[in-house]
Amino acid sequence: MLRLTVPITPVPASRPRVTRWGTYYGKRYKEWLKLAAQLLGTHTGTPIDYPVRVELLFAIPRSKTGKLTVPTGDGDNYEKAILDVIQHSGHLMDDRLITTLTWRKRFIPYGTEGSTTVSLTPETEEIELPPDK
Numbered sequence: 001m002l003r004l005t006v007p008i009t010p011v012p013a014s015r016p017r018v019t020r021w022g023t024y025y026g027k028r029y030k031e032w033l034k035l036a037a038q039l040l041g042t043h044t045g046t047p048i049d050y051p052v053r054v055e056l057l058f059a060i061p062r063s064k065t066g067k068l069t070v071p072t073g074d075g076d077n078y079e080k081a082i083l084d085v086i087q088h089s090g091h092l093m094d095d096r097l098i099t100t101l102t103w104r105k106r107f108i109p110y111g112t113e114g115s116t117t118v119s120l121t122p123e124t125e126e127i128e129l130p131p132d133k
Contacts, residue, residue, distance in 0.1 A: 002048070002120040004091065006036045009114030010058045010105075012077030013084070029081065036085045036116075050099065051123035056082060056103035059115045071105045075102050077101050090122070099123045105131035 014026035024030075045078045057076050060071040091097075100123065108114065 001122075002091070004040060004086070004118045004119075004120075005031050006040055006085065006116045008032070008035055008039060008114045008115060009061060010073075012073040013050070013080040014077075020061060026033060032081065033058070036082070037089055040085060040089050040091075040120045047073060047090050047093040048120060049093040050098050051097055053100040053121045054083075054098050054102075054118040055121075056101070057117040058103065058105040059108045059112075060105060060118070061112050061114050062107040062110045066107075066110075068092060068107075071097065071107055075103050075105055078105060078116075099127070100121055 011029055012030035014029040016025055039074050056079060058071070058075075060073075062068075079101065083092075083098075086092045087095050
């Protein structure tokens with residue numbers, strides 16, 4: 001099992017913006033990707049190249065006056081952001097190798113730095129397909 005922690009507040013992936021001059025992502029997301037990649041570092045070993053289960057925990061600071069019970073931001077966008085970082089840093093060969101993916105997003109106390117924890121475990125379960133009719 002491989003466990004990674006990115007010790008900065010998670011940011012959901014932004015939608016790509018398409019203009020006649022090209023495609024780009026939002027500034028906040030691009031800055032987060034760059035910093036997260038620096039903090040995670042470049043993996044110097046062999047990237048994971050076998051099926052894996054991935055568990056993600058997004059720890060998001062509660063706002064000072066927040067009344068929300070659940071952090072904002074779509075979970076799938078948080079998921080995309082961290083998986084992009086893991087793949088680009090060389091820890092995972094390709095995110096198509098993920099067979100099972102679960103994520104949780106939770107508030108942490110105001111003033112605390114957020115984080116994302118990633119657990120990658122080899123997939124051991126055989127997937128049985130229904131017989132053809």
